[in-house]
Amino acid sequence: MKLWRWLWLAVTLAVLAEGFRVALFQVPMDAAQGDVQRIFYYHIPSWVGMGIFFAINLGCSLVYLAVRNGKPVLALKADALAVASAEIGVVYCLIGLVTGSLWGRAVWGIWWTWDARLTSTLVLWLIYVAYLLLRRFGAGPQMRTLAAVMAIFGYLDVPLVYFSTRWWRTQHPAPVFGGAPGSGIDPSMMPAVWWNLAGWVMWGIFVASMRYVAEYRTQKAEQDEALRLLDAEQELSGVSGGAGR
Amino acid sequence: MDMGHRHLVLAYAATILIHLVYVTFVAVKWRASKRAVV
Numbered sequence: 001m002k003l004w005r006w007l008w009l010a011v012t013l014a015v016l017a018e019g020f021r022v023a024l025f026q027v028p029m030d031a032a033q034g035d036v037q038r039i040f041y042y043h044i045p046s047w048v049g050m051g052i053f054f055a056i057n058l059g060c061s062l063v064y065l066a067v068r069n070g071k072p073v074l075a076l077k078a079d080a081l082a083v084a085s086a087e088i089g090v091v092y093c094l095i096g097l098v099t100g101s102l103w104g105r106a107v108w109g110i111w112w113t114w115d116a117r118l119t120s121t122l123v124l125w126l127i128y129v130a131y132l133l134l135r136r137f138g139a140g141p142q143m144r145t146l147a148a149v150m151a152i153f154g155y156l157d158v159p160l161v162y163f164s165t166r167w168w169r170t171q172h173p174a175p176v177f178g179g180a181p182g183s184g185i186d187p188s189m190m191p192a193v194w195w196n197l198a199g200w201v202m203w204g205i206f207v208a209s210m211r212y213v214a215e216y217r218t219q220k221a222e223q224d225e226a227l228r229l230l231d232a233e234q235e236l237s238g239v240s241g242g243a244g245r
Numbered sequence: 246m247d248m249g250h251r252h253l254v255l256a257y258a259a260t261i262l263i264h265l266v267y268v269t270f271v272a273v274k275w276r277a278s279k280r281a282v283v
Binding site for chain 1: 248249250252253255256257259260263264267268271272274275277278279281282
């Protein structure tokens with residue numbers, strides 16, 4: 001692993017540790033909910049991380065579709081980054097669902113409700129799990145094209161998730177940031193949001209970059225092996241064809 | 246420990262556990278890709 005990756009990891013872990021300290025021990029307790037509100041400091045970064053990585057997946061899928069015939073190396077890189085970003089996006093989405101469910105049990109008294117925000121998020125998670133299953137069990141260049149198209153359609157659910165609490169009346173709390181006038185949290189609580197947001201996004205970038213390198217290396221090795229076999233086959237058929245003349 | 250605290254601890258533990266599982270998967274893929282190049 002290169003030096004810059006170790007440095008990035010060290011800074012990320014330091015930021016996460018500070019985020020943990022600030023979220024649990026420094027910022028004041030929520031007057032209405034008590035300490036369970038501190039779940040919010042892990043819940044929000046998960047959704048932000050999910051949004052960032054699914055957007056990267058969308059961008060890479062578009063690039064793959066645009067250059068797959070003309071620029072094979074760039075297409076391979078875009079495809080590898082699409083896989084890496086989809087995986088970490090699914091991880092963040094799962095954490096968002098789990099932490100939200102735990103918060104709901106403590107505050108609402110129920111683990112789950114089929115309101116617009118929760119349902120659209122679960123559907124989003126299932127779409128990207130299906131995308132990864134397609135990648136895992138499909139084969140060949142057509143699978144990559146199909147996966148890229150699926151990623152584009154899958155991303156249509158992201159704005160639906162985001163706007164669900166604005167468009168419909170949901171049990172899920174109203175938007176904390178960018179919501180109605182007077183929404184938001186007390187400024188004294190914001191450091192916990194910023195530290196954890198920075199830490200978890202940095203962590204996502206670190207893990208996604210590792211996964212990207214691994215995926216690209218594997219795909220490149222498979223492609224090189226396929227080309228080598230093709231060359232050998234052509235050479236063999238050329239020899240046997242020559243012998244026949 | 247009341248329910249609020251228990252769920253707070255569970256949420257933080259779940260976050261860390263899910264990340265650990267995924268980062269283990271990434272480490273396995275990383276090692277496999279190194280072998281694939283060799």
